Amino acid sequence: MAQTEPAEDPGELPYRRHGIPALGFENYWYPLLLAREVGRRPKAARLLGRDIVLFRDAGKLFALEDRCPHRGVKLSLGACEYRNSGTISCPYHGWVFDGASGRLVAALMDGPDSPITRKVGVRSYPVREHAGMIWLWPGEMAPTALEDDVPEWVGDQNRFFSIPMYTDYRCNWRALVDNWGQDHHAQYVHRSSPELLFQPVLPFALTLEPTVLPGNKGIAFKRSGGMTSAEFPGLGRFPNNEWWRVMKPTGRGNVRGFQESKAHRVYGIRNQSEVWLPGLVVVGRLSGEYALIQWAVPIDAGTTRCFNINNFRRLGRWREMLDRVHYWLWRGWAHDRIFSDQDKVLVEALVPGPERLSRSDVGVIYWRKFAGANARRPDRPAEAARDVA
Amino acid sequence: MAQTEPAEDPGELPYRRHGIPALGFENYWYPLLLAREVGRRPKAARLLGRDIVLFRDAGKLFALEDRCPHRGVKLSLGACEYRNSGTISCPYHGWVFDGASGRLVAALMDGPDSPITRKVGVRSYPVREHAGMIWLWPGEMAPTALEDDVPEWVGDQNRFFSIPMYTDYRCNWRALVDNWGQDHHAQYVHRSSPELLFQPVLPFALTLEPTVLPGNKGIAFKRSGGMTSAEFPGLGRFPNNEWWRVMKPTGRGNVRGFQESKAHRVYGIRNQSEVWLPGLVVVGRLSGEYALIQWAVPIDAGTTRCFNINNFRRLGRWREMLDRVHYWLWRGWAHDRIFSDQDKVLVEALVPGPERLSRSDVGVIYWRKFAGANARRPDRPAEAARDVA
């Protein structure tokens, strides 16, 4: 059941002028579930406000609108009754729908000669399994090739393998992407995160110079200036009371080291962080061990599924096992739980309404302009760079 | 607090044209509670969106609007303070209302000479105890005689005795009555119900010819054609994988046996199932053991009380004991719990909205037309048959 955008909602103010919809940009692939969550038994899900039923049969994956047009019952309570037919049956009167096309192939209780067969159908969604996730295209446009459309570290599973997980946040997806847009929250929110304990101090008050990525897929920023500590009149020093900062490098690495980092040289990550359409962030680690992708998946206007996709280079079976153990013992906990939950608390405590943006919000402002002007739409399918200045 | 009908609700579309209200037809008797649930202590209930307080005193039963007109407190929190006076006292300032008329007979805190006494009142509802149930008439019209207005198997307790029970469903009452209107769901939904395990296979894709019952009380269908199994192109046979069907007769009984059945000969049930106004179904069993009535009682727009009333012929004390034990050990569990709950899951999973009805929905279509055209209303009290073709 799609929720409409309340035009008068004060929380819409910062987004309406840029045309960033509350339910997300439709014509993109989104990760929706982990691959292991969908089997023969139909699975109900929601994406961009649409109720969807997913199921597998005959080695294929299907996604249909989750409401039978006959009398309105949810198909997800039904079953894949005819093995290898790629169909799902409504639990109420046995209307059987083809998973690929959504067409009604039989109305069991109406008999084999039912005149309604093939006359009606439900919407069918392009759906793919890839890299351990179920991907879905909720829009009306013809879908692009999934592997080409998503970042290569997750798209090219010959060279990389991915470890995905997700958590549902009680917030609108835009709050979460804003959070990723170089808005200087990391230096403050995550300063005592275990993951950053032995990493360089993150500098703040940076000067950001925006760049549009090739193919207009997203944006990045050239960083300059900034400081890792400062004296504030009437208050004192920031940061304060942080004895553990003796364990950290001074921040040099952060400011100038990226071009020499493994992330850049080995993984081909061009920037320390990039924000891509429709709403994801690609984070390059200085250490270059892996590329992290965080994806804000709009479930409905008040719920966002935050996917953390950790992508590792394929370097043989032993190295993969090591990477998986390391993820399981340290990275999954330190980043995908602790670090991400620090963001979760804040975006869930955000009361939508008027904003007062500042110098350090250049990233957020630029992202919103870029996204509104460049998101794929039926009337704007091409991906030539657009001026967002 | 009566809920208004949201005119713009897409779930209203299939009903608005026929004039079937979300809160039910008002001028009928409805079973509301089990008799044992109401005693001297006031009991709060809701029916057709109205909040009602019920209580007994001096061997009589009373039902009043559950809000004191003085300052608005619920009378159901009060008490029957003066035994044998047939009154209820508001817990806040002791306004005492006559259970029969609803008139204010005293305002205790205002003294015996209070000028407001007998000047105000609350609405009083016609209410009866019958067959182990509390029956209430929520409408504005003068009530009919209860025994004449309800089906004789529950109305005539000299010849029959009733075992009632109820369950509350989270759905609108109309979805539940549609479910009973020969809509061919039973053959599909209940095919593996324990109650039907040794009964004839129910045929589907029947041709239904509607009849209006005498006195315009409801409708029934002459059934013909149909099949108990069929091959569906591209899918296979329906039903499939049902080894237990070897235990069942082939369905002959269902199709032509009703005229010879005990249900018809002994209980006088004219048809295998009839749907009556204001929203109930009378089911005749081929075995003729008893007549089952299921009644969809509108509580509010989103809640329906489903009464299952099992009615048995009075054949002496020993036979009654046997029938009660049989109900307690088998029928109550197999039908009123398992079988009915299969319906509950579906009507609660129904997302109201546009429908696409088919050939096998003749029963639903005819019921809606009949009910809208024939329900008792102040401007249409007589019960001459109306053309609904």
Place this chain on the structure above:
Amino acid sequence: MAQTEPAEDPGELPYRRHGIPALGFENYWYPLLLAREVGRRPKAARLLGRDIVLFRDAGKLFALEDRCPHRGVKLSLGACEYRNSGTISCPYHGWVFDGASGRLVAALMDGPDSPITRKVGVRSYPVREHAGMIWLWPGEMAPTALEDDVPEWVGDQNRFFSIPMYTDYRCNWRALVDNWGQDHHAQYVHRSSPELLFQPVLPFALTLEPTVLPGNKGIAFKRSGGMTSAEFPGLGRFPNNEWWRVMKPTGRGNVRGFQESKAHRVYGIRNQSEVWLPGLVVVGRLSGEYALIQWAVPIDAGTTRCFNINNFRRLGRWREMLDRVHYWLWRGWAHDRIFSDQDKVLVEALVPGPERLSRSDVGVIYWRKFAGANARRPDRPAEAARDVA
């Protein structure tokens, strides 16, 4: 997030004509929390529909609007990061606000030279700790002196000491104050309260003659007539079945004894009960042991914080200890729990809507007229008595 008053709500009918707002009168001091509930760690609260964060630093108490103007996060999730600066820092990007003025004193992540510093701010509320409670002034007018504005028994802590407690009720504040306005509910609702077991019988059907208190602070009533028992035609005697009434004096004390009572002579309480603006009741005990204040604090349109403030004369350390033990063992339980909860049940069971007031509602009617005509407002700050006849 302030809630708007729904103009069409039938529950508004009895109040709209008098101009008594659903969210309370703004320009008054209100008790909001117990003093011990606020420390250095920011504390979220709500008052008159406003979300507010409270904190202490450098021995001072501060109250600010609980939403950072930058990106909307609740300041109550932040911290008082710079000890002795009297500031609170937003948890998201380190915007630091002065507790006293609400001005932005630093935007940490934007650096010490941030151009936005001192350009923005949040609303700051006048706040005081007094008599073990946190007091807040939610209005736009300049606050009065707290000690002069509240009843002297709580205002003058040199002569009195206070024991406060509170309970949150699920009702609008107006229902609770109406409950206190000499509406004759006490004689009925509390007649079997343990606190009144050995006290005089409360007479009912009193004649009430209203008086406006000096300085127009509230109202009181001269009581006359009334009865402690009466015969009601067709019902019987009220009260009935109350064997424990043999333990009580007959009510003489109540009717004529107040001028000679300790409450009047020692505590200076002019009347047995007075209802003050913005919505509190001062109860004088005949025994004169203490003065009880009950305060209806509007949290939002559907929640009211009921403060019970018990005030005792300072008569030395030993007597204070005795009074506290007596409160702890008896009064706190018998009144602030049992007696008050009898009211709580009723005001929470009140269904707002049209009313039918009677002779004994003189107190409620007079209170509403008085309050609407006399409540402090920007266009009516002076406190000359207004005719409310």
